[in-house]
Amino acid sequence: MPNIKVFSGSSHLDLTKKICDRLGLVPGKVVTKKFANLETCVEIGESVRGEDVYILQTAGGMVNDNLMELLIMINACKIASAERVTAVIPSFFYARQDKKDKSRAPISAKLVANMLSVAGADHIITMDLHASQIQVYNTYLYTR
Template sequence: MPNIVLFSGSSHQDLSQRVADRLGLELGKVVTKKFSNQETSVEIGESVRGEDVYIIQSGCGEINDNLMELLIMINACKIASSSRVTAVIPCFPYARQDKKDKSRAPISAKLVANMLSVAGADHIITMDLHASQIQGKHCRVEELYHC
């Protein structure tokens, strides 16, 4: 049975640490930095081969940077042969753009879900979606509700 490895993106490290403490886990080692041209670089600092990986990254604040960092982290773990990657995204990026409200308007929330799936996410856990129809191509989305 695979072990759980929990990683934090840079968007909300305090939340990630609280989750890790609550679960009795240590946060996995990950180094994120920016190249001089502002591209995001991610290095997973431990083996995730055969492991069940959870990555906590919020879609608030610097939304585009946080989303790109999450996509790269997911892909890095998938390429490193993790058995499953779950993206824990308390605030789903572009969730308000969940339907076509004008002609030629994109459905950006669906695009984000598909990008997460293509990056290698097997499962997405999020909260209080604007609309529940957001699903990736081959990725299960689980929505939690705030009480």
């Protein structure tokens, strides 16, 4: 498969390896680390110029850390001239916070969709969304 790179966030390295094995690809080189103040640092270890990049990250475990790591990875690939960046998110971040259930309550799933778009994601692949309105948030972002 030419011009495709698959990177894994730290949330599920095994799933990324299985997907790459199925596709006959080698997972892309990425180094993630935490600074002393617990800020996330991501280094993409190979060229992504002109490539279709897929970044797999799940919302399990340390949800906020995983989300921030994904956003940084997307942005790193985008500013390194990736042709297209697709976030593969089997379990969407904040999917249960998909509607305004009381006054002054945020719609966090929409906020996450907006953050993914601002970070540079061209597409999102996800499954088993908590509610169909999350699809509307994602569809709106990518048809503007």
